[in-house]
Amino acid sequence: MITFKVNKKKVSVNDDPDTPLLWVLRDTVGLKGTKFGCGKAFCGACSVHVNDTVVRSCSFPVKYAEGKNITTIEGVGTEDELHPVQKAWIEEQVPQCGYCQSGFIMSTVKLLEHNPDPTDEDINKSITNLCRCGTYYRVRKAIHLAAKLKKS
Amino acid sequence: MAKIIIHAVSRRNFIKTTGLAAGGLLLQGCMKFSNNSKESELASLNAFIKIDMDNKVTLIVHQAEMGQGASTTLPAILADELGADWSNVLLENSLTDPAFKNPKYDLQFTGNAESIRGFHDILRKTAATAREMLKQAAATQWNVPKASLRTENSYIIGKNGEKATFGEFAVPASKLPAPKNVKLKPQTEWKLTGNKSLPRVDIPEKVNGKAVFGIDVELPDMLYASIEICPYFGGRIKEIHENGVRKQSGFVEFFKIPVANPVVAYPPGFNKQEAVAVVAKSYWQSRRALDTLKIVYDKGVNQKMDSKSLYAIYEKTLKGKKWHESVKEGTPIEQLEKVEKTHKAQYYSAWQSHATMEPMNATAKVKGDKVEIWAPTQGQEMAQILISKEFNIPKENITVHRTYLGGGFGRRLLADYVFQAVFLSKKTGKPVKLIWTREQDMQHDFYRPGTMQEFEASVDDTGMPIAMRTKLVSPTILQAVTSVDYVFEGEDPSFPEGIKEIPYHIKNRLLETNMLRLPPPTSVWRTTGFGPNVFALESFLDELAAKAGEDPIAYRKKLVADARSTAVLDLAAKASNWNKPRKKNQGLGVALTHSFESFVAQVVDVSIGLSGILTINKITTVVDCGTVLDPGIARASIESGLVWGLSAALNSEINFKEGRTVESNFNEFKMLTMPEFDIEIETLFINSGEKIGGIAESGPIPIAPALCNAIFDATRKRYRTLPLGKHGVYTQYSADLLPVSTHTI
Numbered sequence: 097m098i099t100f101k102v103n104k105k106k107v108s109v110n111d112d113p114d115t116p117l118l119w120v121l122r123d124t125v126g127l128k129g130t131k132f133g134c135g136k137a138f139c140g141a142c143s144v145h146v147n148d149t150v151v152r153s154c155s156f157p158v159k160y161a162e163g164k165n166i167t168t169i170e171g172v173g174t175e176d177e178l179h180p181v182q183k184a185w186i187e188e189q190v191p192q193c194g195y196c197q198s199g200f201i202m203s204t205v206k207l208l209e210h211n212p213d214p215t216d217e218d219i220n221k222s223i224t225n226l227c228r229c230g231t232y233y234r235v236r237k238a239i240h241l242a243a244k245l246k247k248s
Numbered sequence: 249m250a251k252i253i254i255h256a257v258s259r260r261n262f263i264k265t266t267g268l269a270a271g272g273l274l275l276q277g278c279m280k281f282s283n284n285s286k287e288s289e290l291a292s293l294n295a296f297i298k299i300d301m302d303n304k305v306t307l308i309v310h311q312a313e314m315g316q317g318a319s320t321t322l323p324a325i326l327a328d329e330l331g332a333d334w335s336n337v338l339l340e341n342s343l344t345d346p347a348f349k350n351p352k353y354d355l356q357f358t359g360n361a362e363s364i365r366g367f368h369d370i371l372r373k374t375a376a377t378a379r380e381m382l383k384q385a386a387a388t389q390w391n392v393p394k395a396s397l398r399t400e401n402s403y404i405i406g407k408n409g410e411k412a413t414f415g416e417f418a419v420p421a422s423k424l425p426a427p428k429n430v431k432l433k434p435q436t437e438w439k440l441t442g443n444k445s446l447p448r449v450d451i452p453e454k455v456n457g458k459a460v461f462g463i464d465v466e467l468p469d470m471l472y473a474s475i476e477i478c479p480y481f482g483g484r485i486k487e488i489h490e491n492g493v494r495k496q497s498g499f500v501e502f503f504k505i506p507v508a509n510p511v512v513a514y515p516p517g518f519n520k521q522e523a524v525a526v527v528a529k530s531y532w533q534s535r536r537a538l539d540t541l542k543i544v545y546d547k548g549v550n551q552k553m554d555s556k557s558l559y560a561i562y563e564k565t566l567k568g569k570k571w572h573e574s575v576k577e578g579t580p581i582e583q584l585e586k587v588e589k590t591h592k593a594q595y596y597s598a599w600q601s602h603a604t605m606e607p608m609n610a611t612a613k614v615k616g617d618k619v620e621i622w623a624p625t626q627g628q629e630m631a632q633i634l635i636s637k638e639f640n641i642p643k644e645n646i647t648v649h650r651t652y653l654g655g656g657f658g659r660r661l662l663a664d665y666v667f668q669a670v671f672l673s674k675k676t677g678k679p680v681k682l683i684w685t686r687e688q689d690m691q692h693d694f695y696r697p698g699t700m701q702e703f704e705a706s707v708d709d710t711g712m713p714i715a716m717r718t719k720l721v722s723p724t725i726l727q728a729v730t731s732v733d734y735v736f737e738g739e740d741p742s743f744p745e746g747i748k749e750i751p752y753h754i755k756n757r758l759l760e761t762n763m764l765r766l767p768p769p770t771s772v773w774r775t776t777g778f779g780p781n782v783f784a785l786e787s788f789l790d791e792l793a794a795k796a797g798e799d800p801i802a803y804r805k806k807l808v809a810d811a812r813s814t815a816v817l818d819l820a821a822k823a824s825n826w827n828k829p830r831k832k833n834q835g836l837g838v839a840l841t842h843s844f845e846s847f848v849a850q851v852v853d854v855s856i857g858l859s860g861i862l863t864i865n866k867i868t869t870v871v872d873c874g875t876v877l878d879p880g881i882a883r884a885s886i887e888s889g890l891v892w893g894l895s896a897a898l899n900s901e902i903n904f905k906e907g908r909t910v911e912s913n914f915n916e917f918k919m920l921t922m923p924e925f926d927i928e929i930e931t932l933f934i935n936s937g938e939k940i941g942g943i944a945e946s947g948p949i950p951i952a953p954a955l956c957n958a959i960f961d962a963t964r965k966r967y968r969t970l971p972l973g974k975h976g977v978y979t980q981y982s983a984d985l986l987p988v989s990t991h992t993i
Contacts, residue, residue, distance in 0.1 A: 132463060133685070135686055135687075139914050193606070221923075232891060236926070
């Protein structure tokens, strides 16, 4: 039994300890907003927060989640109040197919916590997620907008 | 805005929310029906429009939403013409129905940049017909002339204070005969489309994790499957050793999956790949169990095939004498022989993978002779046809639910993965969700084939072409998605696109083609034949302009056959500061395309650093697609295309070795990244009012030649084969990732 918190709720799972956190979140906990893209931590579609860090959950065995706080896309905002990053994403109409966007949003939320006013250069260094639709131009605009929304 | 996308149309197919451990709220939120009215009260005015007595208007989205905005613009067209209240309509994803077929192809599919241009008129007529039926029902009841009525915000309104909801007249209207020759609203009366950007209906659930893609489908009592397809093209599975697989936790069974015909009639030699699948109680358990199995392959007849040997086939074919005459205008051969001044060049575009972010997957439930499928598919009807043929089940017994697609780009027209899921459900008697790994997805794609072109032109004293001869060597592009045997016809309609009909007037022209048959499967990929062919044509024209000592835009303008080409070129020149003196190491390059009934001119502005590093300063794109229905969506589509086109131009390519694909994940198949797209872009639209053209596929077409032409302008070096990474041309970001710094231009 491995116990941890997902979006502030306590969760205990019986999965094999080596099961990637991604599949535990998706299939055991039932939160399907975190996506499977490459399975090798290259693309970032599976990005979640483990405590204060962005983790590519496809390559993170669930045993290391023991006692940790996990946040997924379902937990960054609430039904009534979206996270400023999500608001900025809607304002800039960022997603296209949308499959990689949870990962971009999770990476951005953490970037802004560590760096409230990132430059383009900072963004280039921290946001290395892949998007095949090519939403990068609007992702960049939305990150800058989210920084503004967070401050105000 | 209160739109709800419903992912399964029939109420009988409603998927129940399944509660699981851990107190987590489960998904399928998007599969709910928020419409509380009973089915019997829903009046169906036609296949696209249903109205209930509470005045809820339900519009059917019949094209796959794969990021191109179809689920917003298509129902907006309907709502506009109907006079429906956009803030209150419900949207449903379609099943298959003859009404949803693209009449040009007699098939229900999403692709070829057809969603808008193929259905704009059809949807307007459909909605106008429904509107007139509602008005007629009200006119009869109120005893007023129908012409005195109008519709607005889901109300029927008369001149003397009459007012009723659509809902009040929906049932009587649905019983009226559909009028013919209804009058369509002029553009001046469009409120939702025509230069208005609507917030996309799919975006809210794409930022909170609730959007349901194929991979997210859950059914009660469902099993999960992983697959390993024979990696050798034309190889077979020789032996499967259990290796203790039955002891693996969650293991249910493994199966050898026979060969499926991806579509209806597929010529021999293509994707006849056997596979092994493991079914287990959870997805990860199926992966672990599959890893346990030891599978021995017979590598088959193509085991010596590699990228080099394939390239040699292209070159040998190009030098050969076997040609299919595709275009002959004037007397090209005589003109080429007569004139001394000729120029000849050879181009090559590499093999490419679709690499959708969502790997191939499908969920199937087989019960007796009834099949139900949930899939992220562009080819809803193709899947139905394939399953019907392979399992000998009547087409009407096969229900295909379309979820959101995590990218399509042509790959999801095919139904190979649907076949596998259905096979496994039939074998196990349970619903099965099959998910491919990224490695399977990349190694078993239907690739955009490598394509070789040779151009030869004779020019007059001013350097303008008198005759042009083009040779095209490429495998088929369209075969996998159609039932016509193009191999015997000499060419498919897609593979000569961009050089068969050209936007330039050249009197004497010859196009000869040779459609290769090679072991790796090939199919349509965003830009279809246009991508590689326009790269060759636009590079060659640039070479001719340089030979003539002419400005590349001025040279093209002398040759273009119509005013729309001139207009996009002129605006691109202006917006890109084409005529401004260039800095040292700066270069501007242009390319033009007439594709999918749209005209696009693009200018790429580059600098080449001292160490040879490529910096793209700005990309200017000018599009004339007739009429822009939604500028926000159109702009996003063009931006998307830039990234798509640049990936293929700069770094990504598929290679082969020992009869199989080399690349298996994103570390090897290098797509453009966020840091590399820190580029100024300007996208301009010309509303010429001409017939609506497609843009999703047109945007990425000119980028590769415009980029290579810009590099030539800066360095006088001409690159005729893609991707540029092969020549050591890198952006700073890519160069930093190289093990050794050998990058120079």
